[in-house]
Amino acid sequence: MNPIIAMLKENNISDQQIKELFEALTQNPLAAMATIGQLGLPQEQLQALMGQVMQNPALIKDAVNELGLDFSKVEEAKARLNK
Template sequence: MNPIIALLKENNISDERINDIFQVLTENPMAAMLTISQLGLPQEQLQQVMGQVMLNPALIKEAVEELGLDFSKVEDAKAQLDKQ
């Protein structure tokens, strides 16, 4: 299991909420960061998730595929961020 998904599940985040987070992440990474920060995770785990999301796109791709979402939207969002 993807370590980001596993950490969220360990903190009793529902499958539906995890799916929603990664859906938002594929469409708007900045909004996803806000959503993740509002989950009520302990600070140490919040930093761990944020670090993984920001620094390891391979984990994001793995999670998106594991959840059955469309990774091309992540690539599009990344391209938009690069333009800014």
């Protein structure tokens, strides 16, 4: 299991909330960050997770694929942010 998804599940985040989070991430990464903040995750776990993602950005792609979402939407959102 992807470490991002595993950490969310360890903190009692439902499968539905996880899917909604990654759907938000694929559509609007800035909105997804607000959603993450509302999940009530312990700050130290959130920081460790962000460190993992910064060191290995492919974790997001893996999680999106594991959830059956379209990763090309992440790339489109990234391109919009870079404009």
